[in-house]
Amino acid sequence: MSEPRSARLGGLRLPDPVIAAMRGELAGCAERVVSSVIREVPSYSEPFRGRMGRNIETAVTMALSGFLDMTATPAGAGPGSRVESVFEAAYALGRGEARSGRSMDALAAAYRVGARTAWHDLSSSAVEAGLPAAELARFAELVFDYIDELSAVSVSGHADELATSGRVRERHLERLAAGLLADLGTDDALALAERADWEPPTTLTAVITPESTLGTLRTLIDPRSLIAGTEAPGLDEHPDMTAILVADLDSRGRRELVRRIGDRTAAIGPSRQWIDAKGSYVRALRTLGLGLGGEESSVDTDDHLVPLVTTADGSALADLRARVLAPMDGLRPSTVAKLTETLRAWLLHQGRRDDIAAALFVHPQTVRYRVGRLRELYGDRLADPQFVLEATIALA
Template structure:
């Protein structure tokens, strides 16, 4: 099969050779001028080398049936495309440069030939065909290099993401090891993580849908999506994104507690199953705790008692003992006062403090049940006695004067 450059006149190479240094400078200069400032000096140096190699090869091809780019020359343009991928640029810059080079190559070739003899219309058509076909070969090599590099980077990125998922799921990784791993996938630092259990056939879709915000581990029986804290990990966003996906969303915990968060999600799956709507572990802590699920009471305690965390230890203990008694006595201040040996107004003062801290939770039946569960777990029967014994002296120093 004839090549487009086989039809070129045999005297084209001799006509072009003296003009090549000037043509290389002109074409490389035009390519550099059309490139954005962000392309940098390296792109311009690489472009100059590529233009020189391309023009030398084109002159050698005239009148031959050789392939456009033998392996050593093709690798120059493959490397050029790969370099663009490493700079996180697409093919647009290279393809624009090649279009510029194609126009100027045709002008250089036709002018070189015209300087030594008249040029026919057929020869100009052959020149246009040959330069177009030749630049297509250059473009194919560049895009091949770009695609190769992107595949390599994607493979390395996948490896890094798998490592982050493995470190989080296994737990116990030193902070510096995990920090280095998450930095390698673009996460700013180890942070709160939300685990999502999904059917195993949804692993690929989860990687695509959540992109850089999550990593996915495939475990055979299921897939675990680990989402970093952020807008896409919030309940409203997950409710919308996970519709109809048989998903169970575990609690948002620190990176070191991911194994525990996954276990709680697994317990939720056993307890509540799945459906069209995503199931949230946050809605099942009390049931998990009553089933003896490890960690459920600890997480529930941390969440329910978080508003009191900033108080002094003695003050916090007073309020918690009062709250537990108030919940057990169905809100009877008289009964609470009698049990704690304090004045009813002291009970009122403490409850007002609790309402400031806990807000509407004191009026929500579900929240009240969880608070009672947490407080019973916190003290136990023996702890409750100790709490009562210590209230009198603390009340004298921290509560307001009692009304007569």
């Protein structure tokens, strides 16, 4: 357990005349501290001017008064309410600096400059008031310990504010990702983006991938990418999968994602304008729903456009298929199956008998017989471009 603040900073009781002399110099000392910080720490050259500078001078005066309170307190006594309020103010200062966007390095530099200036002024007053040389070293140690404590408390406040604001921003980004996958309007999306301090990229690309790959993929993608998570709509049917909206994914990055995902079940949607990210996600989700993506097929939805198109309206496709195969009504199921695969191969290979035979693993004479049977059933329709189009789509 760390030592109590009063124990770390106590142990020296200054004579009343010395304390009184230093108290008389506090206002001027505070002014010189602020001037030194403005001059030596660029981050504060503007913020500490004018009204804010005067407020900081008051705060410095209060902090130094708290320090003198400690030097006037008998050994073993508590630090006093003013001293505690000084440390509370230091903590609040750290949080405020984080909210203002200034780094802890800048605040630490301001403390160092302030400590040096304060020590110069206070030690001069103390010596002039008769502080013995033997106690001057202990006094110096006390000054710098006190300011180190203030700095440490401010660091804690700065870190706490960053952690809190980071969690708040993360929640805003999660809401933004969820909104983009729903029907969030442009104005609402822009408002969420502003609250999350998120600069919209040109495009977003939906990637649905096992949650276990998230750590690896995050190192490859733009920091503006959004994590929609395992709660993205439709993922309840795909356990252990998560959704990512990847910012400005180019062709090279796309290939690298495909490589890193490997043969895992996953789907990478098309790149869309960031506000239209839902379209990319829906396509990736449909690809998984069709049993495509990973294992023995590509995770890139661009490689599955034909099945995606032909299954876009399952009912319409079933009706079209029934119409194309209507001439076979009444035939035995086994015969229908053989003639259907032959018709499909005939369409895809544009009637080339040897190619059809190779595709179906049958003898060319068998193909000749089946095609002859199809001509009996379909007649002139096999030469009708409209029928050829319908049959190609229906049997694709």
